[in-house]
Amino acid sequence: MSFKNKTIWITGASSGIGRALTHSLYNRGAKLIISSRRKNALENVKAQCGDNTDSIKVLPLDLSETDTLQSKAQQAWDTFGQVDMLFNNGGISQRSLAVETDMRVIRKIMEVNFFGTVALTKGILPMMLKRQRGRIVVTSSVMGKFGTQLRSAYSASKHALHGWFDSLRHEVCDSNIKVTLVCPGFIKTNVTLNALKADGTKYGEMANGQQNGMSPERCAEKMLQGVEKGKREIYIGGKEIWGVYLKRLAPRLLDKIIKYNNVT
Numbered sequence: 001m002s003f004k005n006k007t008i009w010i011t012g013a014s015s016g017i018g019r020a021l022t023h024s025l026y027n028r029g030a031k032l033i034i035s036s037r038r039k040n041a042l043e044n045v046k047a048q049c050g051d052n053t054d055s056i057k058v059l060p061l062d063l064s065e066t067d068t069l070q071s072k073a074q075q076a077w078d079t080f081g082q083v084d085m086l087f088n089n090g091g092i093s094q095r096s097l098a099v100e101t102d103m104r105v106i107r108k109i110m111e112v113n114f115f116g117t118v119a120l121t122k123g124i125l126p127m128m129l130k131r132q133r134g135r136i137v138v139t140s141s142v143m144g145k146f147g148t149q150l151r152s153a154y155s156a157s158k159h160a161l162h163g164w165f166d167s168l169r170h171e172v173c174d175s176n177i178k179v180t181l182v183c184p185g186f187i188k189t190n191v192t193l194n195a196l197k198a199d200g201t202k203y204g205e206m207a208n209g210q211q212n213g214m215s216p217e218r219c220a221e222k223m224l225q226g227v228e229k230g231k232r233e234i235y236i237g238g239k240e241i242w243g244v245y246l247k248r249l250a251p252r253l254l255d256k257i258i259k260y261n262n263v264t
Contacts, residue, residue, distance in 0.1 A: 001228055004029035007080045011063065011120065012090035014041035016189030017139060020220035021087060022056070023049060028224075031055045033076045033083070036090060037062050063090050063116025064108065073123025082131065085227075086124055088117045089139040091157075093191045095207075095264060096198035098152035105200045106153040113157035118164055125172075134177045137227055138165050142185045142240055146247040146254065148263040154195075169232070178230065182223050183244065185237020186213030192264070207264040214238065 003025055010025070012018035013034035022034055026049045034042050039060040046056045057079050061072045077083050091113045094101070121136060128134030143151050144158030162181060169179040186209040195203040219236050226234035235241045246254035 001230070002028075003085075003224070003228075005031065006084040007031045007033070007082050008085045008087060009033040009035065009059075009076045009083050009124070010087040010089055011035045011061070011117075012139070014038050014045060016191065017184070017187060017216045017219055017223075018087075018089045019045050020216040021089065021223065022046075024217070024220045024224055026050075026053075026056060031080050033057050033059050033079050035059045035061045035072070035076075061120075063112045063120070066111070066115050066119040069116065069119040070123045073120060073127075077124065077127050083124055083127070084133070085135045085137065086121065087137045087139070088120065089137075090116065091139065092154075093195035094152070094154040095150050095192065095195045095203040097150065100198040101153060102199060105196050105198065106156075108200065109153040109196065110157050110160070113154070114160045114164075117161060121168075125177075128177050129172065129175050132176050135180065135227070136165070136168075136177065137180045137182060137223070139223075140181050140183050142183050142235070142237065142243055144181070144183055145244045148258050150263060180227055180231060180234065182226070182234045182236065183241075184214075184219055185235075185240035186210055187216055187219045187237070188213045189216050205264075208262060209240075209264065 008025055008030045010018055010021050013022050014036035022032060022045055025032055036042055042058045046053050059076055092109055094109055138161055140161050141158045143155040144162050147155035165179050165181055188210055192203055192207040192210050197203055214237060222236045235244055243254055
């Protein structure tokens with residue numbers, strides 16, 4: 001498959017993996033709708049792509065405001081008359097112990113990562129079904145396959161994405177709609193800076209894992225390569241990816257590795 005001339009909607013596009021996806025897909029000739037909460041940051045991402053950016057449209061949204069996402073999906077569809085692919089890339093992380101984390105923080109993480117992503121997908125899905133064509137790409141995490149300390153709500157939200165989108169894949173397989181789940185490990189983005197602590201304030205630190213992680217540009221390229229190949233799930237990262245397989249084959253060994261490693 002090719003991304004050229006495809007209409008692609010990317011959430012979480014103002015930074016990190018979303019920004020890298022925007023640049024890569026623009027260079028591949030795609031027509032883009034880019035979304036996040038911060039309109040100014042989206043405009044900067046658009047400007048970084050060059051002078052001739054008529055093929056990039058900015059559509060701000062807040063994934064925590066699920067009641068607004070149906071209308072946002074309609075706006076996205078009307079922008080170019082269709083949406084060929086939706087990259088659900090927006091989300092928020094966590095750095096706090098389960099016993100200390102306020103319930104409102106747990107609900108916020110679930111609202112953004114799970115309910116917001118589901119609501120946005122449900123907004124665009126009927127139009128894809130009517131057209132009998134589309135692809136939905138979801139940025140999950142290796143935490144969607146196994147959990148570690150300090151990530152209880154975050155991991156739960158990513159596990160939930162796998163359950164929902166695995167089921168959706170079976171429901172739409174005869175409608176020429178494909179579903180891909182992407183599971184990055186440590187990627188050098190601001191995810192830990194913006195992660196929520198137990199009281200809902202920002203963690204505000206660049207963790208070692210992220211600092212030494214893969215660049216978002218390389219991650220985006222690997223994502224797009226996997227989508228081009230039609231993969232159902234894509235694992236991206238360093239040695240942390242082995243956790244996906246150890247969880248399945250040697251879970252007690254994985255427990256020991258996680259216990260004695262710095263997972264911040």
